[in-house]
Amino acid sequence: MTSRDRCDDEPEKGKGKKNVTDDASVSWRKRKKHFFVLSHSGKPIYSRYGAEHKLAGFTATLQAIISYVENGGDNIRFVRAGKHQVVFLVKGPIYLVCISCTEEPDDALRGQLELLHGQMLVILTKSIDRCFEKNKKFDMTPLLGGTEAVFSSLIHSFSWNPATFLHAYTCLPLAFSTRQAAGAILQDVVDSGVLFAMLMCKHKVVSLVGAQKASLHPDDMLLLSNFILSTKSFRTSESFSPICLPRYNPMAFLHAYVHYLEVDSYLVLLSINSDDFYHLKDCRIQIESVLVNSNVLGEVQKSVQDGGLHVEDVPVDSSLRSDSPSPHPGQGRAALASRIGGPAGLWHFIYRSINLDQYVSSELSSPLNSSRLQKELYRAYQKLYVSMHDRQIGPHKTQFRRDESYVLLCWITPDFELYAAFDPLADKALAIKICNRVCQWVRDLENEIFLFGGSPFSW
Amino acid sequence: MATSGNNSINAKLVLLGDMGAGKSSLVFRFVKGQFLEFQESTIGAAFFSQTLALNDATVKFEIWDTAGQERYHSLAPMYYRGAAAAIIVYDITSTESFERAKKWVQELQKQGNPNMVTALAGNKADLEDKRKVALEAKNCGAPVQEAHTYAEENGLFFKETSAKTATNVNEIFHEIAKRLPRAQPAQHPAGVVLTDRAAEHSRTSACCT
Numbered sequence: 001m002t003s004r005d006r007c008d009d010e011p012e013k014g015k016g017k018k019n020v021t022d023d024a025s026v027s028w029r030k031r032k033k034h035f036f037v038l039s040h041s042g043k044p045i046y047s048r049y050g051a052e053h054k055l056a057g058f059t060a061t062l063q064a065i066i067s068y069v070e071n072g073g074d075n076i077r078f079v080r081a082g083k084h085q086v087v088f089l090v091k092g093p094i095y096l097v098c099i100s101c102t103e104e105p106d107d108a109l110r111g112q113l114e115l116l117h118g119q120m121l122v123i124l125t126k127s128i129d130r131c132f133e134k135n136k137k138f139d140m141t142p143l144l145g146g147t148e149a150v151f152s153s154l155i156h157s158f159s160w161n162p163a164t165f166l167h168a169y170t171c172l173p174l175a176f177s178t179r180q181a182a183g184a185i186l187q188d189v190v191d192s193g194v195l196f197a198m199l200m201c202k203h204k205v206v207s208l209v210g211a212q213k214a215s216l217h218p219d220d221m222l223l224l225s226n227f228i229l230s231t232k233s234f235r236t237s238e239s240f241s242p243i244c245l246p247r248y249n250p251m252a253f254l255h256a257y258v259h260y261l262e263v264d265s266y267l268v269l270l271s272i273n274s275d276d277f278y279h280l281k282d283c284r285i286q287i288e289s290v291l292v293n294s295n296v297l298g299e300v301q302k303s304v305q306d307g308g309l310h311v312e313d314v315p316v317d318s319s320l321r322s323d324s325p326s327p328h329p330g331q332g333r334a335a336l337a338s339r340i341g342g343p344a345g346l347w348h349f350i351y352r353s354i355n356l357d358q359y360v361s362s363e364l365s366s367p368l369n370s371s372r373l374q375k376e377l378y379r380a381y382q383k384l385y386v387s388m389h390d391r392q393i394g395p396h397k398t399q400f401r402r403d404e405s406y407v408l409l410c411w412i413t414p415d416f417e418l419y420a421a422f423d424p425l426a427d428k429a430l431a432i433k434i435c436n437r438v439c440q441w442v443r444d445l446e447n448e449i450f451l452f453g454g455s456p457f458s459w
Numbered sequence: 460m461a462t463s464g465n466n467s468i469n470a471k472l473v474l475l476g477d478m479g480a481g482k483s484s485l486v487f488r489f490v491k492g493q494f495l496e497f498q499e500s501t502i503g504a505a506f507f508s509q510t511l512a513l514n515d516a517t518v519k520f521e522i523w524d525t526a527g528q529e530r531y532h533s534l535a536p537m538y539y540r541g542a543a544a545a546i547i548v549y550d551i552t553s554t555e556s557f558e559r560a561k562k563w564v565q566e567l568q569k570q571g572n573p574n575m576v577t578a579l580a581g582n583k584a585d586l587e588d589k590r591k592v593a594l595e596a597k598n599c600g601a602p603v604q605e606a607h608t609y610a611e612e613n614g615l616f617f618k619e620t621s622a623k624t625a626t627n628v629n630e631i632f633h634e635i636a637k638r639l640p641r642a643q644p645a646q647h648p649a650g651v652v653l654t655d656r657a658a659e660h661s662r663t664s665a666c667c668t
Contacts (some may be wrong), residue, residue, distance in 0.1 A: 078648060124530060145478055145528040147499025232499040233483070237524075241503020256503070274537050279504070 005359065022054035034099040035116060035155055038063055039132060045068075045094070045140045045274040048155055051142055062097050066090065066178075071420055073356075078106045078141040089113040091214060093132035094120070104379060110160050111165060115219065118246045119154050121224045125148055126250040135310040153230035154223070159375040161222070165382045166417075168352050168359040169218045173308050176447040178299045182207035183453075184367060185290040189269065189283040194232075195254065197283075199261075199291075201300055205451055217247035218357050222257075228266065234258045238284070241275045257286050261291065267302055309362045309449070311342030311349065314434065314441055340366045344430040345423030347406065348377060351442045352417040358443060360449045368421075371414070381419050384410045388417075400428060411436055466516040470639055471523070473539045475567075477559035478527030481582035482623035485548060486524045489632050492624050501526040504538050508634040509515035511636045518636040520544075544576040544635045549606075550580045551619060557606065564613055576638045578631055579610045585626070586617040594619060614627060 030052050036055075037046040039382040042063030044052040066088060069076040073362045079086040087109040096113040124143055146152040151430050153171050171179075173270075186197040186209040195214055201204040203225045210216055224245065228234050257269040257280035267287060269280045291297050339407040341347045347368055351360040365372050388410055399410040407422040409431055418439060422431050442449070474482040483501050487493050490509045507522040523538045525531065539545060545567055549560035560579065569579060581592060593605045610617030616634060620627040 143528070143530040145530070146502070146526070149499070231502045233505055234503045236487075236505060238506040240506060241526075242531075243503075274534070281506075319587075343617055344476075 018260055021050045023050065023058040025050075030379070032101055034097075035113075035151075036062060036097045036099075038095050038097070039118070039138065039140060040093040040095060041137050043086075043137065043139055046144065046151060054429065057133055066095055067391075077110075082451050085109065088115065088165070089117065092129045102379070107386045107390075108165060113152060113153075115158075115164060115223065116151065117428065118219060118223050119150060119226065120144070121244050121246040121250050123150070123244075125244040125253055126246070149230045149232075150227055154226050157203075157222075157226060158391065159378060162350055162359065162361060162378060162381065163203070163218065163222045164436065165385050166350070166352050166359050167218050168311050168357050169221050169362065170204050170359050171449060171451050172201045172206050172300060172303050172444075173306075173449050174206065174299055174303055178296055179448075179451065181294045182291065182296050183209060183451075185287050189287060190280075192283065193276075193282065194269050194271055194283060194449075196268070197287075198224075198270075199265070199287075200268065201265045201304060202229065206296075206300055208451060209453070210219045214248070216245070217237065220245040220247045228258055228268065234266070235260050236255075236283060240280075242274070245270075251326060257284065259290055262297055262301065264304070265297060273284055302452075306376075307363045309360060309442075310365065311346045311362050311446070312365070314342045314346060314437055316343045316434070316437055342424065344434045344439070345407075345426035346431075346434050347421045349418065349420040349435075349438050350381065351439065352418065352419075353446075354415055356450055356452075358450050369427050376422055380406065380408055380421070384419060388412055400431075407431060411435060467520065468516050468636075468639055469516045470518055470543040470636075471521045471541055471543040472547060472635065473523045473525060474546045474548065475525055475535065475539065475563045476527055477553070477556035478529075479535065479547040479656045480527060480550045480553075480560075481555045481622050482546075482548045483524050485580065485620060485628055485631075486522055488622040488628045490522070490623055492525065492625075494625075497649070499644045500528065503531065503534075509660070511633060513633070513636055516636075517640065518639060520636075522631070523543050523608050528654040533564075539567065539571055542572065542575060543639055545571070546578045546580050546631065546635070547615075548580045548582050550583050551592045551594075551606075552583055554591045557581075558561055561609070564615065568613075569658075574640060575577070576635050577615050579606065579615040579617045580627075580631055581606050581617070582622060585621040606610070640667060 023029070031049050032076070033048070035046070035048040036059060038044050038059040040063065041054070044055050046052060046058040047055050063163070066076055070255055072391060075148075076088045077088065078088065083101045085100055087098045087100070087106050089110055094117065096117055098109045098113055100109060111189075128140065128143070128165035131140070131376050155377055163169055168267060182199055186199060186207055190197050190209045190211050194211070194218055196208070196210045198208045198221075203222070206214065225244065227243065233239065239258045239259065243258050244250065244253050248254075254272060255274050257271070257277065258266060260266045269283055271280060280356055282370045330341045348364060350359055350361040352438070368374055368377055384399060388399060393410065397412055399408070401408045404424060407426045408418045409422065411418045416439065418435055420435055420438065422429070422434075470600065476482050478500065481498075483505070484494060484498050486505075486507055486534060487495065488496070490507045499640070503526055505524045507524065508519060510517060510519045523542070525535060525538050547560045547563045547567075547619070549556040562578070566578070567575065568661055582600045594607055607617060616638065619628045620631055622628060
């Protein structure tokens with residue numbers, strides 16, 4: 001097997017893999033996307049591939065490049081070398097570098113480096129910077145012991161989880177009353193002195209309540225759920241762990257009580273007190289009994305089985321149904337497309353509510369059913385997102401783009417952002433009509449697919 | 460603290476030791492009767508409870524399986540404070556883990572409850588051919604550490620264990636249960652009260668000092 005055949009974004013399996021390769025090995029050099037974290041003295045802290053301690057020469061080179069530019073009173077942002085991009089992010093004494101030939105925009109890669117740094121803060125807080133003030137040559141690697149899976153899972157999520165570039169979270173679809181029932185009991189425990197109470201199913205929110213004036217940033221939710229989901233030890237029993245939410249307070253640890261209620265459903269209770277374990281445990285017992293009695297957990301399981309929104313279900317009237325005779329060119333293909341995917345060749349969409357900081361994404365179905373196609377689509381959306389939010393030439397309101405893979409349509413208003421992918425032969429006017437239908441459909445369903453907090457979140 | 464009433468004792472027990480020594484594996488073997496060849500690292504601390512019936516009493520252990528990574532070291536007092544018992548675990552194939560265990564013993568002697576029942580567990584006893592920490596002085600090659608004398612000198616109760624083969628795992632918990640002080644005046648019914656918040660904050664506000 002050549003390294004090119006390897007799926008670069010599969011989380012690494014097995015132990016010991018890290019010790020076999022260094023920067024001289026061919027397989028290491030063929031990797032499509034490298035992530036490095038190093039200290040300002042050039043010491044390796046983290047590398048996605050290869051053993052950190054064997055990469056000291058390589059990270060020293062990266063450090064030399066960064067400090068050469070810094071000495072000139074400037075900051076290096078990125079370097080293009082052939083088909084490779086090298087993107088830099090300096091965070092105080094910690095340097096983050098991505099080397100990639102995936103053709104992702106450098107702003108997108110920088111966003112990923114920001115999240116990687118945030119994940120490090122989740123584990124150690126920003127007070128780690130002080131260790132470098134005391135000792136320039138401080139070695140940070142031992143402090144990250146046992147967290148390999150957390151970082152590889154985060155990097156993997158850059159290619160499947162749109163929350164990583166949308167900066168929004170998504171909810172598990174549930175009947176309004178079910179989510180309300182969950183929210184009410186979470187509110188009760190928050191009133192008893194808990195800072196945040198979250199009921200999650202994988203990376204989707206079932207319900208979430210924060211203490212008065214405390215708000216949870218979607219990026220913190222992403223990093224927290226990634227930390228929990230990628231750490232198997234949380235699944236085995238009740239856990240109590242210090243964690244930091246970098247957007248909430250990068251300097252301080254909160255104390256997280258984590259307990260899985262079902263296979264993929266878990267409760268997270270965050271407190272500022274390190275001696276709150278028994279209180280949080282009592283809260284969990286109370287929450288669990290309410291959730292079981294009101295069958296919220298049953299509804300959660302049912303929702304997981306049913307899946308979310310399907311493009312096939314976008315309601316359209318007969319004039320828009322492409323399997324009825326339609327006058328636009330390429331109608332044969334469009335009719336065929338209607339049988340796979342939604343109306344007018346709609347394959348997929350993401351709707352992001354700006355006020356709620358939440359998004360809803362349709363389920364991936366035929367013809368986008370392989371993880372490779374899914375990854376390509378998300379990278380295309382990410383590119384679209386970056387181009388729409390470009391500070392120099394944007395922001396823009398709409399974009400219609402056709403290439404050999406899809407038609408992509410993006411529409412941004414003060415209330416929402418819509419990203420949609422259609423069959424490459426889809427008709428433009430029809431696609432725009434369908435986008436309007438999708439937005440109307442999402443608004444009709446908003447009570448089930450979004451979380452409306454009792455107290456307003458403002459971040 | 461161990462609290463008792465009607466011959467039932469609630470005891471907080473904490474496991475301490477280097478990363479990879481086998482703390483979680485020992486707890487898993489004791490609580491669930493299982494062993495995982497590739498046990499993932501514990502994050503923070505995991506909480507388990509398990510009840511043991513002895514002839515004279517029922518002991519309900521509230522077990523804190525702490526993470527062995529360095530970054531959690533400064534948080535350890537919040538887990539061992541108020542503990543009635545501790546098991547300090549090392550890996551018999553690693554002298555480093557034995558050195559780490561000695562540091563934990565020192566820390567508990569300085570900071571811990573003086574009545575704490577402390578056990579030293581030399582885990583991975585099934586890996587005899589990779590042994591680096593000797594059991595008895597007579598096996599002792601020059602560089603090899605010797606555990607038994609160390610335990611005796613420090614008043615620790617000592618066993619070599621194997622979570623994989625289950626050797627001495629139940630025994631070590633049973634022995635601790637037997638040694639727990641009986642008929643103490645009942646304290647907090649829920650088991651443990653963690654106090655001294657101010658001191659706690661100074662310890663936990665930073666990941667390292």
